[in-house]
Amino acid sequence: MRIGLFVTCLVDSMRPKIGFATLRLLKAAGCVVFVPESQTCCGQPGYNSGDSKTAKELALKFLSEFESFDYIVIPSGSCAGMIRVHYPALFEDEPELLDRFLNIAERTFELTDFLHRIVRLEKMPGTFRGRLTYHDSCSGLRELDVYKQPRALLARMPGVVLKEMVESTTCCGFGGTFSVKYGELSTRMSDNKCRHITETHAGAIAGGDLGCLLNIEGRLRRNGDHDTRVLHIAEILAGEED
Amino acid sequence: MRNASFDFKRQVTVKLADERLQQALSRLQSRFVEGRSAVISEIHDLQETRDAAAQIRDRVLNNLGHWLLEFEERATSRGAVVHWAETVEDANRIVAEIAALHNVKTAAKSKSMVSEECGLNEALEKAGVEVVETDLGEYILQKAHEAPSHIVAPVVHKNKEEISDLFEKVHGLPRKTGIAELCREAREVLRPAFLNADMGISGANFLIAETGSALIVTNEGNGRLVTTLPRVHVAITGIEKVVPTLEDLSTLLRLLPRSATGQSITNYVSLLTGKRGEGDPEGPEHFHIVLLDNGRSSLLGTPMQEMLRCIRCGACMNHCPVYQNIGGHAYGWVYPGPMGSILTPLLDGIEKAPDLPNASTLCGACAVVCPVKIPLPDLLRKLREKQLTLGIRPQRETALLKAWSWLALHPRAYALATKIAVRAMNLMGGSKGLLHRLPGASGWTDGRDFPAPEGKTFRELYKERS
Incomplete structure (x- = not known):
């Protein structure tokens, strides 16, 4: 293929x-x-x-x-x-x-x-141990119906404990140029997202879109959270070594 | 209504800092989002019903003149008088003339967003008619001299304490704190207004062509009093609200209350047909229906026509993460949220609301819940396109867009530019890998750090490694 x-x-x-x-x-x-x-x-x-x-x-x-x-x-x-x-x-x-x-x-x-x-990948090449929460990015979710797929793949990784956040499908406030043009509004939206992430007490937040992840990471760090890891789903599934 | 949409950005700052508003908005989620979700599942063929509803609306809009004339004929045959208002000024003049014709001194009004669009109350007051809003929310706003912040729940931005304070002040009665007590007090104050009114003014959620009826859905019962007690009833609504048959209406009514307030059906569904006939125990002696265009017909046959499907349920704003954080007043005109961000520039002038089509992440939550399947994000995007064509975007933005376009279309230049940029930003990020400031992107860095890039592009590294 x-x-x-x-x-x-x-x-x-x-x-x-x-x-x-x-x-x-x-x-x-x-x-x-x-x-x-x-x-x-x-x-x-x-x-x-x-x-x-x-x-x-x-x-x-x-x-x-x-x-x-x-x-x-x-x-x-x-x-x-x-x-x-x-x-x-x-x-x-x-x-x-x-x-x-x-x-x-x-x-x-x-x-x-x-x-x-x-391709129905059954065995993920990576390993990950710990609690993880997942953010559903808007376009993947609403345009492509991507919701179950990352969860199904994560479920095949023995070390992953998925802790769902509330409103995982609510926009994180990134929105491309929106994040710069309407920074204040965008920041409030990412703040809400960060609160929901923190409430899960997961050590890491994963998602399928880097834009959202940069937005979330940027707000977490500005809020003084330097511990919660922000990772793309590929990094979890494939493992981080390269 | 005066348009303050131009002030959107400043209003965002004000609204985000307004703690009382934020607290009030935090109730949207449970009341409207979860409320809708709980009852919408009662419709087992939801997607088919939404398709059918969209088709009903399209069928009307594709031949709007025909259905309006049919409606006029049937309504007239039942003794109603249909008036056509091209502009809001026309609508105000027509209603004032009706008032003068019937020697009206006081009017009792139930909720109508089209009347807000017209600024009808103000126009009638000028013509010497006293207008009393009788929808509880609208009554509160009339007393507080404020505009609705939501098309279904106009006073959603206020909390109970504010209303207690307001009632104490304007009614001069001992302060009430319970919701039931406050409602009772309003009911007692309003009762004479119903009984004394010479004219009742209502909106209409739908107009039914085959019967010439106007339909209103309400929860408080004031709509029934307003449309049946006074001698004269004026229903004012937009020309797009017509539907062909009662059968079509039933499809739309399965969706409207569920989408709007999370109710399977509203407390009252009033189908108003004609004036009081001989031997009828109730009903107005005169029934006037005022149909407002105000730019709606100019959307017919254009890519924006789909917006006219809207049945004003408010689900788009209830589910909009922007609306949820700033409320309706920030939008600056009659209609807030995603539908308002489209209607405001379309009906009141694209140059008056430069921010509204852009102040959206295009997350799509609105389109998923819209009962008539309006592709709201696509329409917002089309308005952005129109802004760009008309040259009403900021110069700096269009210059950046041009530079980006050129680079993205020239891969070698793009590779070089990204190579330099990621190195520079990597250095700026320091040991923590975070940029606290980014020139030209303070919108981002005022509230967030910018995670630094790794230092080389994927394509560079891929080439090195293969």
Whole structure:
């Protein structure tokens, strides 16, 4: 199975180790993984800022880079949602391209969705011991129905004790450029999220989207919490060594 | 109503610091979110029902003129008079003329957001008509000289103590503290208002084309008194509220109270058809229906038409993490929350509310609960697109967007830029790996640290390692 890894602009620049954790997981599942070098960003920041034109250009770029793979896997529900849901919407009026985008959309998966539903990874390469709480990022949850998948994978790790927080599906306040444009509001939302995380007394918070995780980590640290670990689900499932 | 949406950002600061408001808002979750969740599951075919409801609304909107004329014909045949108001000024003038025609001195009013849109009370007061709000929440707000902060629960921003204080002040009666006592006091004060009113004013949740009826759903019973006791009844609502048949209505009524207040059905569902007929024991002698356009028809046939499906349940705001943290007043106009962030720029001017379409994480919680499946995040995004096209975004923002676009489309330049940026930020992060300040991104760093990048990009490392 030939997999194209779209690592996402955030993982690429901020947390390469999440990219390597993703590679380990895909290899553990028997996939042959390719990383197109010219990949940049899926276009969502522009799209959500009203710049559909650039979003379309980046969608075409993505298509040319990834169309040839059997599957495309992305360690982010937000970027995967962009490709699965919004790329086709952008080309609604261009039938030939729409067909190609619908086709690539069907083969594009958020990481945990792919591991759980497509390759059905039974044994996780990583080990993790301790209490963990999970934040459901909005796009993965509401655009891709990613909720059970990360939990099912975590349940296959003997050392993991999942402690659910209240309102795990409420937005953490990241929202891309929203987090800078409406910083005060965004901070209050992340504060609520941090409170719910702290209430679980879990040693770590995991999630499937780095944007949310940076937001959560940033608020936890500013609040003086330097102990709660903030990890991408790939880092838990694959283990942190690289 | 005056539009203060331009002041959104400043209002956010004020509302976030308002402890009493924050305490009041903390009750939204149990009252409305959990309330809806508990009863919406009674609809076993929920998704099919939402689809059907959306289709009913689309069927009307795709041929709105036809259904409105059909409604007018049936309503007229039952003795109602239908008035068409293109603008809020028209609506106010029409209602004032009706009042003058029937020699109205006092009016008792039940809840109507369209009347808030028009600023009807003010207009009537100017025309010499005394207006008394009789919905408990609206009555409280009238006495406090405030606007509703929620379309269903207008006074959700106030707590019991504030209302005790207010009643003591305006009623001049000993201070009451229990909810039942406060309600009794309001009821006693309001009773003469119903009995003395020459005119009753209500909204209408729906207009039914096949019968010419106006429907209102209420919980307090004031709606029934207002629409049946006074000589004259004026129902004011938006042109988009028409539905073809009673059968269609029943589908929408399965969803409306459950989505709005977490009730399987409201205490009162009043179907008002025509004026009092000969031999009828009750009902108004004159029934006027005022239908407001105020920009709604300009959305027909555009990508924003879906917004007109809205049945004003308020579920979008109840479930919105932005609304939950700031309440309705910050939005600055009649309609708050996600639906308001779309309606305000559409009905009152896109330039008046530059923040509203942007002040959302597009988390999608609203779209999931919308009973008529309005794609609210998509519509917010379309408004952002429109803002960009019209050039009403801040210059700095559009410049950054352009720079980002160019880089993302030029992989080699992008690789170089990210390579430099992640190294610089890694150094700035120091031993703790946290940036306490980030030039140009104080919106982030005022309240949060920015976790520093690792120092090299994934693609650099991947190349090195393979």
